[in-house]
Amino acid sequence: MKKSIGSYPRVRVEGGGRGAVSQAGAALLVETVRKSGLDTAISAALAPWRRTRAVHDPGKILLDVALAVALGGDCLSDVAMLRAEPAVFGPVASDPTVSRLVDTLASSGKRALTAIRRARADVREHVWALAGDAAPAQGGQVIVDLDGVLVIAHSDKQDAAATWKRTFGHHPIMGFVDHGAGGAGEPVAGLLRAGNAGSNTAADHITATQLALAQLPKRFRRGRRTLIRTDSGGGTHEFVNWLAARGRWLSYSVGMTITDAIHQAVLQVPATAWTPAVEPGGEVRDGAWVAEIGGDCLKGWTKGMRLIVRKERPHPGAQLRFTDADGMRLTCFATNTPGEAIAGLELRHRQRARCEDRIRDARSTGLRNLPLHAFAQNQIWLEIVQLALDLLAWMPMLALTGKTRRWEPKKLRLRLFSAAAQLVTTGRRRYLRLAAHWPWTDVISAAADRLHALPNPG
Numbered sequence: 001m002k003k004s005i006g007s008y009p010r011v012r013v014e015g016g017g018r019g020a021v022s023q024a025g026a027a028l029l030v031e032t033v034r035k036s037g038l039d040t041a042i043s044a045a046l047a048p049w050r051r052t053r054a055v056h057d058p059g060k061i062l063l064d065v066a067l068a069v070a071l072g073g074d075c076l077s078d079v080a081m082l083r084a085e086p087a088v089f090g091p092v093a094s095d096p097t098v099s100r101l102v103d104t105l106a107s108s109g110k111r112a113l114t115a116i117r118r119a120r121a122d123v124r125e126h127v128w129a130l131a132g133d134a135a136p137a138q139g140g141q142v143i144v145d146l147d148g149v150l151v152i153a154h155s156d157k158q159d160a161a162a163t164w165k166r167t168f169g170h171h172p173i174m175g176f177v178d179h180g181a182g183g184a185g186e187p188v189a190g191l192l193r194a195g196n197a198g199s200n201t202a203a204d205h206i207t208a209t210q211l212a213l214a215q216l217p218k219r220f221r222r223g224r225r226t227l228i229r230t231d232s233g234g235g236t237h238e239f240v241n242w243l244a245a246r247g248r249w250l251s252y253s254v255g256m257t258i259t260d261a262i263h264q265a266v267l268q269v270p271a272t273a274w275t276p277a278v279e280p281g282g283e284v285r286d287g288a289w290v291a292e293i294g295g296d297c298l299k300g301w302t303k304g305m306r307l308i309v310r311k312e313r314p315h316p317g318a319q320l321r322f323t324d325a326d327g328m329r330l331t332c333f334a335t336n337t338p339g340e341a342i343a344g345l346e347l348r349h350r351q352r353a354r355c356e357d358r359i360r361d362a363r364s365t366g367l368r369n370l371p372l373h374a375f376a377q378n379q380i381w382l383e384i385v386q387l388a389l390d391l392l393a394w395m396p397m398l399a400l401t402g403k404t405r406r407w408e409p410k411k412l413r414l415r416l417f418s419a420a421a422q423l424v425t426t427g428r429r430r431y432l433r434l435a436a437h438w439p440w441t442d443v444i445s446a447a448a449d450r451l452h453a454l455p456n457p458g
Contacts (some may be wrong), residue, residue, distance in 0.1 A: 019423050020422060021088060021421050021423050022084075022085065022418075023071060023085060023088070023418060024088065024419050024420055024421035024432045025416040025417040025434075025444050026089075027088055027432060028395050028399060028448060029067055029070055029071075029392075029395055030067070030088060030089065032391055032394050032395040032398060032399070032451060033063060033067075033391065034456075034457075035130070035451055035454045035456065035457065036123050036126060036127050036130070036398075036457065037123055038123045038387075038390075038391075039060065039063060040059075041059075041119040041122055041123050042063055042116065042119050043057050043059030045059065045118065046059045046062065046105075047059075048111075049101070049104055056091070056093040056097055060090075060093075061093045061097065062105075062384065063387065064082050064089065064092050065079050065098060066388045067082060067388070067391070069365055069385060070388035070391050070392050071417055072365075073366070074369060074371065075371040076099060076102065077095050079093075079095070079098055080095070087430060088432075102377055102380050106376035106377040107376070113379065113380075113383060116383050116387075117211070117214065117383070120386070120390065121214060121215045124188075124215060125217040125218075126457065127394050127398070130454055131397045134182075134183070136177050136179045136186075137220065139180070140225065141224075142177060142216060142220045142225065142226050142227070143177070144175050144176070144177055144178075144189075144209075144226065144228050144229065145175065145176050145178055145185075145229050145354070145355035146173060146174070146189070146209065146212070146234060146355075147231060147355050147356075147359060148173050148197075148199055148233060149171070149172050149173075149363075149367065150163050150167060150169060150171055151169045151170045151171070151172065151367060151368070151369065152168065152368075152369065153170065153195070153369070153370065154369070155373075157372075157373050158374050158378075159193075159194040159195070160194070160195055161195035162196060163195045163196065164196075164199065169195050169370075170193065170378070171194065171195050171196070172190060172191055172192045172193055173189065173191045173208040174190055174208075174358075174362060175187065175188045175189030175208055175211065176355055178355070179393070183393075183397060183405050183406060184357075184358070184361070184393055184396065184406060184408070185354065185393060186389060186393035187362070187385075187386040187389045187393075188211070188215035188216065189208045189211040189212040189215070190382040190383065190385070191208045192379045192382050199233040200232070200236055202236045202237075203238075205230065205233070205236075206238075206239060206242050209243070209250075213226070222247065222249065222250065223248075223249055224249060225251075226250055227250075227252065227253060228243055228254075229253045229349065230252075230254045230255060230352075231255040231352070232254075232255035232257050233255070234252075234254040234255065235254045235257060235333075237300065237301065240254060240301065240305065241302050243336075244336055251336060251337055252335060252336055253349045254333060254334050254335075255331070255332070255333050255349075256307065256334050258332055261296055261297050262293070262297050262307070262309070263330070265295060266291075266311070266330060269293065269309075274291050274311070275290050275291065275341075275342060275343050276288070276289055276290075276343065277290050277310060277312070277343055277346055278343045278344070279347070280347065285312075287312055288310060289312075290309065290311075290342050290343055290346045291309055291311075291342070292307065292308050292309075292342050293308075294307065301334070304338065305334050305336055306334065306337070306338075308332070308333055308335065308342050308345060308346055308349075309330060309331070309332045310331050310332075310346055311326075311328035311329065312328060312331075313327075313329070314329045360408070361389065361392070362389060364409055365392065365409050366381070366388060367385050392412065395447075395451075398450065398451060398454065399447035399448070399450045400447055415439075415443070416440055416444055416447075419434055419438050419441070419444060420435065421433055421434045
């Protein structure tokens with residue numbers, strides 16, 4: 001009789017191995033940094049904060065932390081996983097050096113934030129040029145989604161407060177460029193706010209939009225080629241007037257609260273005025289209709305605004321609200337896009353739901369918790385998170401194709417970045433030889449080849 005040893009093979013573990021590299025797939029992120037010129041741009045931006053005779057460059061330190069966050073880290077000390085692999089990541093600063101740099105940048109106020117953001121904007125324009133047809137601006141319009149994010153705090157951090165969801169923490173506003181159905185998205189704004197900050201504060205939405213526009217190539221910083229898309233938190237007179245003001249002329253698609261006037265107007269819409277809603281493929285959306293309303297509902301709003309309402313059968317188990325009518329769930333949004341069919345405009349606004357995916361990505365990339373105590377320190381951390389998300393968006397845009405370009409950070413870490421490899425040095429060159437049996441070795445090697453084929457910056 002054969003004695004069972006369990007469901008898994010018995011493997012003995014011992015140290016002393018040589019030539020093995022963990023997180024070898026992260027070489028794709030390192031090559032993205034190099035080809036985009038992000039390393040030289042951040043180093044130049046942070047040069048004023050480099051101390052005399054300093055061993056480590058501040059830009060390299062900040063990028064090391066961003067790489068650690070991109071690989072799943074959630075605090076400054078997680079940079080240790082890069083320090084363990086100098087063959088891939090180069091020399092990495094010690095934990096005290098990293099902490100001192102963050103404190104120094106935080107104490108400099110807006111100077112450091114402005115320097116980092118300007119470097120990111122310059123590199124973003126270069127990356128979009130490298131991406132060609134894969135860049136998000138190829139459709140003729142750039143879509144920026146704004147949304148608030150609740151970040152829970154488990155200790156008494158500066159400006160942490162009770163939130164509108166009865167939690168405790170911070171309430172930043174994030175902005176993401178939508179890459180469409182074929183890609184993911186990249187962050188262009190991160191405005192850290194106290195936990196009790198309002199969801200529809202127009203001044204904060206304006207500031208977040210200004211941060212987002214500053215990250216875009218210059219030709220998209222004003223004009224109808226840039227669409228600002230928000231939920232009902234952005235549906236305020238002040239914010240809509242600012243978007244449509246002379247000199248900016250930005251396109252917008254903002255959610256609106258169902259007021260009593262809108263509710264009564266919907267009840268007066270004749271049955272023949274309702275148009276079936278559509279799906280991305282052009283097919284009719286079952287149980288959903290859209291209509292455009294006007295009249296008194298538009299009084300006091302900016303000229304050229306269109307108000308579009310969707311009514312839809314609620315999903316099983318969903319509870320109706322006071323603002324719903326005739327057993328139908330009502331939603332409403334405003335836009336200044338002229339001429340287009342309302343079904344297409346409603347579909348475009350409904351695709352704002354992809355912003356929730358970007359927020360989920362951000363939560364899994366350092367934004368689930370703000371690890372530092374001071375507000376200024378956590379604002380630097382928010383910039384680090386955006387650098388990490390930039391890399392997680394730029395690498396697929398430049399190197400991946402098909403379905404793999406839509407992989408979220410969790411899947412990228414599990415399938416690509418976590419791959420181990422053998423480090424081989426021959427002919428004064430170093431090679432990472434990935435395991436042939438790893439299912440995604442071909443994806444990693446093909447992506448690396450695409451990155452190597454890109455021109456070097458400068």
